Amino acid sequence: MLALLFLSASITCTTAAPATPEYLDLLGLSAVELPGLDESALKKLYKRRALELHPDKSSHPDAAGRFRRLQEAYEALKDPSARSYFQRFARYGGSLWQNVKKYADDRLTVERRGWVRSARGMRMSTERVRLNDDFVNMREGAVLPLWHNYAANAFAEHGGPWVLLVADHQDRRGTGAVSAAVGAFAKRFADEPWLEVASVNAGAANNEEFARRLWLAAGHKTRRPLCAVVPPAIDGAVPDRLKDLVVVDCEPTESLPLRLARAARAARDAPSPRVDAAPDGSWCQRDDAAQTCSPITSPAAVVVAPGPAPAELAGAIRRAKQKYAPLLDVSLAICDAKNTRTKDCRAGPRVEVVGSGEGATVELKFGTEADEEVAARLDVALSTILALHRRALSQKVPKTVVMAGMGDLARCASPGLDGAYEFAGWAYGRPLWKLHNKMIRWHPGSDRFRGIGSWLLTDVADEDRGWAYFEGDALLPLSSASACWVTFCGQDAEKWSCKPQVGVSLPAATPAPNPSH
Secondary structure (H helix, E strand, C coil), X not given: CCCCCCCCCCCCCCCCCCCCHHHHHHHCCCCCCHHHCCHHHHHHHHHHHHHHHCCCCCCCCCHHHHHHHHHHHHHHHCCHHHHHHXXXXXXXXXXXXXXXXXXXXXXXXXXXXXXXXXXXXEEEEEEEEECCCCCCCCCCCCCEEECCCCHHHHHHHCCCCEEEEEECCCCHHHHHHHHHHHHHHHHHCCCCCCCEEEEEECCCCCXXXXXXXXXXXXXXXXXXXXXXXXXXXXXXXXXXXXXXXXXXXXXXXXXXXXXXXXXXXXXXXXCCCEEEECCCCCEEEEEXXXXXXXXXXXXXXXXXXXXXXXXXXXXXXXXXXXXHCCCCEEEEEEECCCCCCHHHHCCCCEEEEECCCCCEEEECCCCCCCHHHHHHHHHHHHHHHHHXXXXXXXXXXXXXXXXXXXXXXXXXXXXXXXXXXXXXXXXXXXXXXXXXXXXXXXXXXXXXXXXXXXXXXXXXXXXXXXCEEECCCCCCCCCCCCCCEEECCCCHHHCCEECCCCEEECCXXXXXXXXXX
């Protein structure tokens, strides 16, 4: 069960302050000018602006409110340390920069008691110890340090995907290299508005339980660094986003930025568009911005749910959309006031297939189940649909996929494995491609003794053997997914390690895109 209280009502959230970028506007400053101001210069600037914005002098409709917020801005920024936190962390919105400062001041210093030797013998002593956090003093503020009290505020400020590192920063041997790699990744993506990067320091005071719940939810070994992507919210359902983490291999190799970028993009592109009813009673894909509803013309699965939909369903749809794309688009239809198919909504939750020429409906039942049970029910329904509509869906399977990079590996090149593989039918319920006697095919997890299954590059039809594997629950093994192809080399240091230059793509695509694009 993953019904964990990550960000429950029992957690105290900090009251939000006025939008902090307004502080600079009220003071008449730019973000570039702020670091160069000392307390005296800031005080002079405040007095001048106070004369300009005073309600007796200003004709602004909200003169009194602006004057009050100017006073708040001065009080908040007159301390040099506060200005440093504002400079680095105000971009995250709300009062998060103040939260980070309070976290650094209060939660990274602890008292420890122990026996010490003195002239009079052994005695008990108390000392104040400063704990390490790799990102609190990061110059650019590209990684947001999280403490459990304000984590909910952070995720509310940015509804898109987050890259999240959960680790004990006191364990320099186990965490140092990972922190450095994640920090470098964050700097590279600092100007990308769709992505944020955060860290949970398990070694900070009172933060270990929060970290432990994240490790548990991800099925990860505690105390070891966890790299994950927090998916964005889905329209129509607001899940606990920390219960739906996309785990990424955290090995601090040169391919870690690529793995994080792939996982973040997959999460960004996965949210399902809302589906609504057309005037003729058919389902159509809604575009709120353009105020249109386009007919669905290719095979798609519409998950019909009563409004409001269970929070667990959002994560299940996200994973299903990633798994079945591009064979079958999985969309969500909420039975609410915006949806005119009230008769169909009364029929109960279900999955409908549209746009394939032949209809199919599979009933869905959910109530108080945990999210993994809802996901399992949805997966069974979609698997049934896949079997019923295999002929129609085969038209969407790429006729050719390209394996590239196996012949370019520095110390374990495998010539003859790269090339164009042609679609040759289905194996274990998924597409199969062949090049002479070599295959790219799926192998189920039940035969692998671990994981959910994997794609293999192999010449064996029914055994878990091959030159490389890609472990990810997707209907097509394309390189745009978050995992890497793992290959075997003879040297001990190279056995079964991730090779970012190895991948499967469509003929016009590039197997390993640059993570910064």
